[in-house]
Amino acid sequence: MDRVTVALGDRRSDIVIADGLLDRAGALLANHIRDSQLVVVTDANVAAAQLPRLERALLRAGTTVVPIVLPPGEATKSWDQLRRLCDALAEHGVRRGDTIIALGGGVVGDIAGLAAALHLRGCDLVQIPTSLVAQVDSSVGGKVAIDSAAGKNMVGAFHQPDLVIIDPLCLATLPQREFVAGYAEIVKYALIGDADFFAWCEANSPALIARDQSAVLKAIQACIAAKAAIVERDERDTDGPRALLNIGHSFGHAFEALAGYDGTLLHGEAVSAGIAIAYGYAAELGMCDPASADRVAAHLAAHGLPINLPAALGTADGTAIVAHMMRDKKNRGDALTLILPTAIGHAEQRPDCAPAHVAAYLDRLRP
Numbered sequence: 001m002d003r004v005t006v007a008l009g010d011r012r013s014d015i016v017i018a019d020g021l022l023d024r025a026g027a028l029l030a031n032h033i034r035d036s037q038l039v040v041v042t043d044a045n046v047a048a049a050q051l052p053r054l055e056r057a058l059l060r061a062g063t064t065v066v067p068i069v070l071p072p073g074e075a076t077k078s079w080d081q082l083r084r085l086c087d088a089l090a091e092h093g094v095r096r097g098d099t100i101i102a103l104g105g106g107v108v109g110d111i112a113g114l115a116a117a118l119h120l121r122g123c124d125l126v127q128i129p130t131s132l133v134a135q136v137d138s139s140v141g142g143k144v145a146i147d148s149a150a151g152k153n154m155v156g157a158f159h160q161p162d163l164v165i166i167d168p169l170c171l172a173t174l175p176q177r178e179f180v181a182g183y184a185e186i187v188k189y190a191l192i193g194d195a196d197f198f199a200w201c202e203a204n205s206p207a208l209i210a211r212d213q214s215a216v217l218k219a220i221q222a223c224i225a226a227k228a229a230i231v232e233r234d235e236r237d238t239d240g241p242r243a244l245l246n247i248g249h250s251f252g253h254a255f256e257a258l259a260g261y262d263g264t265l266l267h268g269e270a271v272s273a274g275i276a277i278a279y280g281y282a283a284e285l286g287m288c289d290p291a292s293a294d295r296v297a298a299h300l301a302a303h304g305l306p307i308n309l310p311a312a313l314g315t316a317d318g319t320a321i322v323a324h325m326m327r328d329k330k331n332r333g334d335a336l337t338l339i340l341p342t343a344i345g346h347a348e349q350r351p352d353c354a355p356a357h358v359a360a361y362l363d364r365l366r367p
Helices: 021-028 044-049 051-060 079-091 106-121 132-138 168-173 176-193 195-209 213-233 241-246 249-259 267-285 290-301 318-325 355-365
Strands: 002-008 011-017 037-043 064-070 099-104 124-129 143-148 151-158 163-166 336-343 346-353
Touching: 002 213, 011 021, 011 213, 021 051, 021 163, 037 044, 037 051, 037 106, 044 051, 044 064, 051 064, 051 099, 064 079, 079 106, 079 143, 099 106, 106 124, 106 132, 106 143, 106 151, 124 132, 132 168, 132 176, 132 213, 132 267, 151 249, 168 213, 176 195, 176 213, 176 241, 176 267, 176 290, 176 336, 176 346, 195 213, 195 290, 213 241, 241 249, 241 336, 241 346, 249 267, 249 318, 249 336, 267 290, 267 336, 267 355, 290 336, 318 355, 336 355, 346 355
Parallel strands: 011 163, 037 064, 037 099, 099 124, 124 163
Antiparallel strands: 002 011, 143 151, 336 346
């Protein structure tokens, strides 16, 4: 079992990674059980695919699971579902100091984490991610949020999990489209800080996409080690290295908002398009070699990931996209702050991007 610790002063967040950990959950969660029961927040798809494994593991430890099952999909990250979840926590008698288990992908992790931050001003949280996006990225670091009419992740908090249990075997039931979309988040880590890892991705992505267990485990371990190191240096994303994790996300979050969170555009697909566009725009500004931008786009496209404006945007033009981008939390004043690459393996914050120039560039990408 691989163990990574995110050290945060007098606090810590432990991450354990190994095949089959869900079946060992009774021992892993022993210190989090009160009154022989645990509340588990999940969604309907994960409840069918993975909840029985967790229930069996906890039952062997003498613990009962109290499930709260939410609808699947990004639309669940809403005020209505957050209110429903908080009401359910109260109805089930969850007390301060109790642990809430988030069993699911990034959506479940986000909304369950935010509810844990809010209920009684804070409950303990354990993340058990079941999607590739969540296993390589979103379950670690304590960012929890819901979406609002203003945009993606606009209502949120920092609430660190006490424990993250990553069992790559949970990915076996993940639909292939969602698995491939999650690959974009793996590539992200290579692009912002590890050119050698990008070369590894180029060589090993066919095996990874085919779900070769050794390749999947290697990728998860590499991403979690990188994420843990970044979070330790910049837990609350205060203009430090954590901002680099948002490469492509300023574009991608706008794409998701305009697509309507209805499943026609997955988060990883939006991020893939955003990363490719960020590289193209950096090349336009002279920050990045166009050959590097072409190399990144070709790698993403080789796996069927989008590298241009997604079709789900419909008729939205550059001005409409930038209007959403202007709501990004990184922005200061009237300019856009974008994470732009200078090479494969290196990126930086660019706080002075002119909205009109970005909009014009996006319009040139329209078919």
